[in-house]
Amino acid sequence: MSRKTKKIILCGTGIKCISHVTVETKAAVKKADLVLYLVNEPIIEQWIQKQAKEATSLSDLYFSHSKRKESYTAIKNKILSTLEKYGFVCVVIYGHPTVFASPGLDAILEAKSLGVNCKIYPGISAEDCLFSDLMIDPGSRGCYSVEATELLVCEKKFDTSSYLIIWQAGMIANIGMPSGSINLQALELLQSYLLKYYGPSHEVVLYEASLYPKIEPKIVRFKLKELVAQDLSTISTLVFCPCSKNNINQKTLSDLNLV
Amino acid sequence: MSLLQIFEELAEDCFDTCEANIDCVIETFSSSDDSLKIRSNISNNNIFGDMVLVNSFADTVKSPVFS
Numbered sequence: 001m002s003r004k005t006k007k008i009i010l011c012g013t014g015i016k017c018i019s020h021v022t023v024e025t026k027a028a029v030k031k032a033d034l035v036l037y038l039v040n041e042p043i044i045e046q047w048i049q050k051q052a053k054e055a056t057s058l059s060d061l062y063f064s065h066s067k068r069k070e071s072y073t074a075i076k077n078k079i080l081s082t083l084e085k086y087g088f089v090c091v092v093i094y095g096h097p098t099v100f101a102s103p104g105l106d107a108i109l110e111a112k113s114l115g116v117n118c119k120i121y122p123g124i125s126a127e128d129c130l131f132s133d134l135m136i137d138p139g140s141r142g143c144y145s146v147e148a149t150e151l152l153v154c155e156k157k158f159d160t161s162s163y164l165i166i167w168q169a170g171m172i173a174n175i176g177m178p179s180g181s182i183n184l185q186a187l188e189l190l191q192s193y194l195l196k197y198y199g200p201s202h203e204v205v206l207y208e209a210s211l212y213p214k215i216e217p218k219i220v221r222f223k224l225k226e227l228v229a230q231d232l233s234t235i236s237t238l239v240f241c242p243c244s245k246n247n248i249n250q251k252t253l254s255d256l257n258l259v
Numbered sequence: 260m261s262l263l264q265i266f267e268e269l270a271e272d273c274f275d276t277c278e279a280n281i282d283c284v285i286e287t288f289s290s291s292d293d294s295l296k297i298r299s300n301i302s303n304n305n306i307f308g309d310m311v312l313v314n315s316f317a318d319t320v321k322s323p324v325f326s
Contacts, residue, residue: 018270046263213269 006116007088010104012097012123015209017043020124032090040094072103079107096125129209133217141242148172152190160197164240170232178234191227200225205239
């Protein structure tokens, strides 16, 4: 079979177990010759195994390396080598498959460059859940979304008149596998960096989306100066609401006849 | 009723309607030990009794983190 007749679909199962699976993702899982999956919960794994003609977990591959970057390369290579043997491969990743999830996207981009028919179906991300559970419209003031380690190491600049969302705060300065420990030194540095933008009493929301129906999301409100004392996990996200007004350029408003 | 069947029912979660249909509800989820407590009122159920602790992804699939 030539590469042009081969097909790969990358899709996401969302965060909440089974509830977030879309109709098109379910169809892809059922129709693919092989499903490769990396999910966050054993029930969704059972669901995939039940729906698919054939399904293989990427979990062992993910956890077989000490650095996540090495895992991603191994997963990408596994996906591409699988395409050599199967006509239609579906890759399933929890959440949204291209939001803070590079292995599937890397494989898709390489497969596309080789002439394989590629599609990506969106899934519900943790951020989507966050907007719903915290009743936030990111379009109302703008929103800056960034991974914790990148924010700190690259000293990213952001606008405090917009929302700030910091992903994976519990994984800060960890380039290895998820573990039960938090790098408190890095968390202290993050707190110090954020204090350049916000006051010590600025409210921060610690958010974790619910993985299960009937279970509420974790929402803890605290002051920025209390960040290091928080019970963060690998799925914790930090949210900062705007603390300054939009800086409106009156001349631009006038030039555009928006006054 | 298998755990998967229960979750397939619960997936159509809409306030309390599913509770009536399957007579089973997830009561707590602990992120500290990744465990679920499921309360079932299904009589003569060989799988679930009251307040059965179900190991979630702690012992089977660890939750991967990306980026």
